[in-house]
Amino acid sequence: MGSEFSIKLRELRASVSLEHRSEVDLLLGTLISQSLVTAAGVELLRRPFGVRLGWTRFTDRFSVSAALQARLGIASLFFSGLSSFLDSGTREFSFALAVAVQFDATIPFIVISGRAEGFVFIDTNSNSQRDPGEVGPKNLILLLGNEKARTDERGFFRFPPMEPGTYELKIEKLPTGVIVKTALPQKIRIVAGQTLKLEIPLAQVAVIEGLVFHDENRNGQADSGEQGLGSVRVFLTDATGKTRDQRTDSEGRFAFSELLPGKYTVALDVRSLPTDFSPTTPAEVTVELKAQEQITVNFGAAERPRTVKFPPVAQFEFTPERPKVGEVVRFDASESFDPDGKIIKYEWDFESDGTIDAHGVTVEHIFSQAGTFTVTLTVTDNDGETGTARKTITVGP
Ligand SMILES: [Ca+2]
Ligand SMILES: [Ca+2]
Ligand SMILES: [Ca+2]
Ligand SMILES: [Ca+2]
Structure with missing residues (x-):
């Protein structure tokens, strides 16, 4: 229903017509036939048929009328059921049939559009609802199609009026430490004459980061002078059992960012350690992560203890x-x-x-x-x- 309405509205246009009109006056029962009237009208048209609301000047009088219209190119056939003559102050009812040549103009000042507006908010109590006191980041830029909107200090944003249609909603750049809880980009439908209300919950996230280091003295601590181990795989498993992994950078560092609060297990993939290396710290650590928290988990590894032993030498x-x-x-x-x-x-x-x-x-x-x-x-x-x-x-x- 909405889309049909919006299609009709898109065909809204103004026109000027040169008409030849034949009219039956219902009161007098006479047939009036006249040529060359000028008419100005606003049409609601769904091609080739439509409705025209017109203002017409006859040779000797004005009328407003509503007409059914069939249109073929610039030619139109009108069937009018109602005319009201303004100059005489009377209303007359007549049926008229007119053939017209029309010259169109779009009506730029009639905005046929819909809007989208809403709030971005940090869902501090994690219920995905915007509760009192839950405001959003200021100056966040949202994109809808080619339009942009910026959040104010409450997290409120409003897009400019847009043509009806379906658009992708995105956030240009999120500040660090937050993620969008709903899936973005999201398809948004703009309907003519309607304002779509949006609410976009954000969650504050936490980070688990750490270091895999060459624990040369095998004491389980990252001492100064002990280098990081690069390219070692680290697994992160959340409370639902979902696992992701990462390899350490050349300095032995890893970081799982954008984590929702909860319980996580961080584990070292011992097979990815350098040859003959084994962990000198527990290879699996479970942590409870709170919002905005940053937890560090370090893993040490070193060459396995040597297996060749030298016997003592006796002398006396x-x-x-x-x-x-x-x-x-x-x-x-x-x-x-x-x-x-x-x-x-x-x-x-x-x-x-x-x-x-x-x-x-x-x-x-x-x-x-x-x-x-x-x-x-x-x-x-x-x-x-x-x-x-x-x-x-x-x-x-
Ligand atoms: Ca909430
Ligand atoms: Ca050490
Ligand atoms: Ca020995
Ligand atoms: Ca002896």
Whole structure:
């Protein structure tokens, strides 16, 4: 209905006609036939048929009339059912048939248009309704077709009058920290003579950002000097299970912006870490995000601990070199070492019979018999690796 009405309105035009008119006067029952009258009218036309409201000057009088009209090019056929003669102050009813040649002019001052206006508002209580106190950002520019509108301090905007039709509604540029809660661009229909009321809710958003860093000292903290890891994939999953992902930039940074408040899980894709790297922090973190909040989640990763271990090296000296029975012999293993850790145990077996006789870096022993003995030192490092050294000692009588 609306579209039909608007199509008719678009055909609204003014015309001047040269007519030949034949008229039957109903009161007198006479036929009047006259030529060359000038007529000015406003037509509501849906081609080729229409209605004309006209003001006509006959050779000797004026009338206003309503006529049904059929139009073919510049020629028209009118069938008029009502004429009112102004000059005589009387109303006369007549039927007239006229053939006319018409010259058209559009009527620029008659605006046949519709409007759109409304509010952009920050929906602080998240109910998608504009509640008291919920105002919008000022100076936000909205686009409807080729027209622009700007919000005032209340968030109110009004587009200029527009031709009826369907247009795309967009917001030119949103301030940071807000998103539109309804889908935009949106198709908007402008209807002639009507003002469309729009309400566009905005939501304040939050950000989860962070860093994936090379945790060289494996302490779980991003210490100064520890570089970011680029191109590492980070997943973000919201409370509904919807997941999106992002890769870190060359400095190891990532940022999920424009997030609605809620619960999120941020997870590191460990397969995207550099070769041999593993996380040194929890690879998955759950956060509760509030409006406008900015939460930082950092992930550390480093090379996996090495799997090759070096055993300790056992070395010892003893004095005197040629002890006698009953003499104290001093053994010193302080030259022993471990290349990649430390020695935690020293075990001495003075005659290599398999029974440990003493513990410690330096020990003393008295041989009770003369003879040649093999002394065995076994050292154990912090990884449980062992090293052994043997020396022979000759004990004199
Ligand atoms: Ca609200
Ligand atoms: Ca660190
Ligand atoms: Ca070792
Ligand atoms: Ca022994």
